[in-house]
Each structure stands twice: as structure tokens, then as C-alpha cells.
Amino acid sequence: MSLFNKYMILYKTKEEIKIMRDAAQVVSRTLGEVAKLIKPGVTPLSLDKMAHDYILSQDAKPGFLGLYGCPSTLLISVNEQVVHGLPTERPFEEGDIVSVDCGSVYKGYYGDHAYTFKVGKVSPEVSHLLKVTKECLYLGIEQCKTSNRMEDIGYAIQQHAEKNKFGVVRDLVGHGLGKTLHEEPQVPNFGRRGRGKKIQNGLTIAIEPMINMGTEKVRTLEDDWTIVTEDGLPSAHFEHNIAVVDGDPEILSTFDYIYDVIGSDD
Numbered sequence: 142m143s144l145f146n147k148y149m150i151l152y153k154t155k156e157e158i159k160i161m162r163d164a165a166q167v168v169s170r171t172l173g174e175v176a177k178l179i180k181p182g183v184t185p186l187s188l189d190k191m192a193h194d195y196i197l198s199q200d201a202k203p204g205f206l207g208l209y210g211c212p213s214t215l216l217i218s219v220n221e222q223v224v225h226g227l228p229t230e231r232p233f234e235e236g237d238i239v240s241v242d243c244g245s246v247y248k249g250y251y252g253d254h255a256y257t258f259k260v261g262k263v264s265p266e267v268s269h270l271l272k273v274t275k276e277c278l279y280l281g282i283e284q285c286k287t288s289n290r291m292e293d294i295g296y297a298i299q300q301h302a303e304k305n306k307f308g309v310v311r312d313l314v315g316h317g318l319g320k321t322l323h324e325e326p327q328v329p330n331f332g333r334r335g336r337g338k339k340i341q342n343g344l345t346i347a348i349e350p351m352i353n354m355g356t357e358k359v360r361t362l363e364d365d366w367t368i369v370t371e372d373g374l375p376s377a378h379f380e381h382n383i384a385v386v387d388g389d390p391e392i393l394s395t396f397d398y399i400y401d402v403i404g405s406d407d
């Protein structure tokens with residue numbers, strides 16, 4: 142993402158982190174509602190409407206709607222779409238993979254996380270891409286501690302993705318999160334070990350590996366939003382919100398509401 146807040150990292154107090162956990166959990170529950178509905182024949186637009194109403198029912202507001210001119214509550218990216226897909230009337234089909242990215246604002250703070258869902262049964266190759274991308278997310282999170290530097294996060298993600306012969310998207314990155322959706326620092330999904338700023342307590346970031354089955358190269362569609370892979374091969378995206386507390390990462394968001402519905406963690 143490109144609009145960052147004054148090149149300064151805004152470290153949060155434990156009180157702020159508590160509110161940010163509530164904001165993140167609004168998104169977590171919304172993604173749990175998405176999990177209940179997503180299947181062949183369902184349209185992205187119907188999920189978007191549900192998510193909008195659900196977030197309002199949680200005393201929160203949609204985080205993306207209206208921001209940078211975003212027309213929707215969810216960003217829904219199917220198959221070769223990497224991120225920033227705008228919800229359409231085109232129904233999901235058996236075998237699709239669908240990244241659903243959702244933002245919330247709760248008591249002035251943003252939540253922002255994402256899950257790539259399988260629609261029905263997907264091929265073993267695509268299933269492997271999803272598994273590896275989710276592993277990349279948690280490997281990145283593990284690095285989020287005060288003994289490390291920022292690029293250790295991207296280094297861990299990149300190593301695991303490339304070991305599996307997948308492409309790591311360079312043009313889009315994770316980000317700081319707080320009273321604005323995109324703050325410093327940028328959190329690339331690639332990097333060199335031991336480089337970048339020292340990680341400090343109170344850091345709040347969104348880590349979001351975007352991993353492609355083929356080339357790392359992406360392009361933007363004519364709608365000026367949807368990012369797709371250049372070679373048309375599938376892409377996966379998982380995102381969590383993290384705070385660094387007492388030296389270690391705390392995951393503020395959760396996929397548990399999704400797992401309650403789909404019955405497993407893959």
C-alpha cells in the first residue's frame with residue numbers, strides 16, 4: 142500500500158492494543174460469517190452486503206468502504222486475483238479459491254485481516270499453495286519479537302515461499318495499523334535477515350503474505366483496483382493483525398470463527 146502516515150512508527154499503549162484486539166475480532170467474526178455462506182453459486186456482492194450489515198451490528202464500521210474511494214466492505218479476490226478484487230455478481234464456482242479481505246473501525250482503531258477460502262474441492266496443487274501461504278504468515282509472525290529487526294519477518298516468509306517454488310509478490314506489502322489503516326512501517330513479504338528497524342514493544346502491524354503459484358509479477362485490471370498475477374496462475378493471501386507485547390508477538394485477530402465453520406485449519 143502506498144499512503145503511509147508521516148514515515149513515523151506510532152507505537153501503541155497496552156490500552157490501545159486492547160481496543161485494537163476488539164477491532165480485529167470484529168473482522169474475525171465477519172470472516173466467520175463469510176465462511177458460513179461461501180459456496181458455489183453464491184455471489185461476492187451478496188457476501189459484501191452481509192458483511193456490511195454484520196459489522197454495523199457489532200457497533201463498528203466497515204474499514205475499507207469509502208477509503209481511497211473503495212466502493213465495498215470486502216475486497217474479494219478470486220483465483221488469479223491477488224488482492225483488492227471488487228465484489229461482483231459473478232457467482233463462485235467449485236474449485237475457486239477466494240481471498241476475502243475485511244476492515245473494521247472500532248472505537249477509532251482499525252482491524253484488517255484476510256483469509257483465502259476454498260470453494261468446494263480444490264486441486265492438490267492449489268491446496269498446497271494455500272497451506273504454504275498460511276505457513277508463511279505464521280513464520281512471519283514468529284519473527285515479530287524485540288530481539289529481531291523488521292526484515293526478519295519478510296526473510297522468513299520469502300524463504301518458505303521460495304523453498305516451495307512459489308512467487309512472493311513484491312508490489313504490495315503489509316503495514317502498520319492503528320488509527321489509520323496504513324501506517325508505517327511497511328512490512329514486505331521479502332527481506333534480508335537482520336536488516337531494518339529494531340522491533341519494539343507497542344508495534345502494531347498487519348502481516349499479509351501474497352504468494353503466487355507462478356511468477357511474482359502482478360498487474361492492475363482496468364477497474365484500477367483488482368490486482369492479478371501476470372501469468373494468470375492462482376494467488377493466495379492470508380492476513381493477521383499483530384501487536385508486540387512484552388517482547389513477543391500477540392495475534393490480535395483469529396481464524397477460529399472460520400475453523401468453527403469449516404471444521405479444520407485447512
Ligand code: MG
Nearest residue numbers: 242253254255
Ligand atoms: Mg487486509
Ligand code: MG
Nearest residue numbers: 253347349380
Ligand atoms: Mg492489510
